Amino acid sequence: MRRTLLLMAALWIVPPTLSLAGGSFGFGENYQTWSSDFDRRFSGWECWTPLSLGLRFSPAFDLYSRSQYGTGQYTSQLGALPETEILTHFSDTKLGGDLNFRAFGADSLVSLECNLPTGDKQWETLQVAGNLPTDFVDTRYEGRAFGMSGMYAMALPWGKSRLGLAAGYQVEGAYQPDPGLSGDLKAGDAFFVAGNRVHPLGHGKNETFRASFLVYRPTRQDGNDVFQLGPNLNLSYSRGGTKGFSYEAGSNIYTKARRNEGGALVTEGHASLGQRFYVQPSYRYRKMKIDGSVKWVTANGYPEGESGYDGGGWLFGISPSLRIPMGRKSAWVLSTSYDHILLPHGGVDASGALVAGAYNRFTFGSSWEVAW
Secondary structure (H helix, E strand, O other): OHHHHHHHHHOOOOOOOOOOOEEEEEEEEEEEEEEEOOOOOEEEEEEEEEEEEEEEEEOOEEEEEEEEEEEEEEEEOOOOOOEEEEEEEEOOEEEEEEEEEEEOOEEEEEEEEEEEOOOOOOHHHHHOOOOOOOOOOOOOOOOOOOEEEEEEEEEEEEOOEEEEEEEEEEEOOEEOOOOOOOOOEEOOOEEEEEEEEEEEEEOOEEEEEEEEEEEEOOEEEOOEEEEEOOOEEEEEEEEEEOOEEEEEEEEEEEOOOEEEEOOEEEEOOOOOOOOEEEEEEEEEEOOEEEEEEEEEEOOOOOOOOOOOOOOOEEEEEEEEEEEEEOOOOEEEEEEEEEEEEEEEEEEEOOOOOEEEEEEEEEEEEEEEEEEO
């Protein structure tokens, strides 16, 4: 732990030629717990302390860093008796910077970010059986190898609207997530393009159309191609502002992946990933905000009863929060949430047959944000 803290601090030594114009600091506590109603037990809890630091040297240039320290317990019952993993560690640390400038007659941005491997590389493997289904709730922990990502974006006027265009590339490093694997695992690098159109509606409200397209390189194990995600298309529409009612609706469309068969990558016969559709309404009144979420994941392409079948399901969530000002630039934020994940064919009974089941998740959080 001491080495991790020293590494994080060393990366924030600012060259003497740069003068600090402002910044921000944040930390908090977040506790979440979940359980399933299957015959076989799947449950867990996590307690996180997120940390973030931002430094602004001019209106055009800033640096940021964020990480978290936490403990998690994950219980799964794949056999006759439940098994429990208890893990404690820092996660990986993100260190990045943004540079704003004018180019080609447009407002432009270059963003670079590094993933520093301060986390436990085996955490995600050890938690997977007792974790929440990641089709519905993203994993809260990341412990991987050194990686980098970069993006170039520009904003152009388009009548009364603003058009944003961006392109970027993410490089993943090789690491060992499971001692049982032969050789290191390197997740596939990703290239993406994205665009959005923001149109003012008056009274502080906007409507925004967004689209992004991602292409992945193969995942490699011990130097060999073993898997490759298919191209991914994301679309969304949002409407609202900083007050009153807002909403966003969108979809994540996945194409067939490729898997290693006979030493070569071959497109899978059935799509292993279902499609995702979501609606996220929210309402803001003074310092209080209530967010909602409805998400539908379709069944994948495998026939029901085969080993690769995933029946998809639904998520219904609500998350109220309260922002309490603590001075001109500081605030204390209290939040809680409840998620209900309904899986029509997501569980198994004692005989191994598919049955309906559900997960329930509760979160409680508090954070302090300071700017100067």
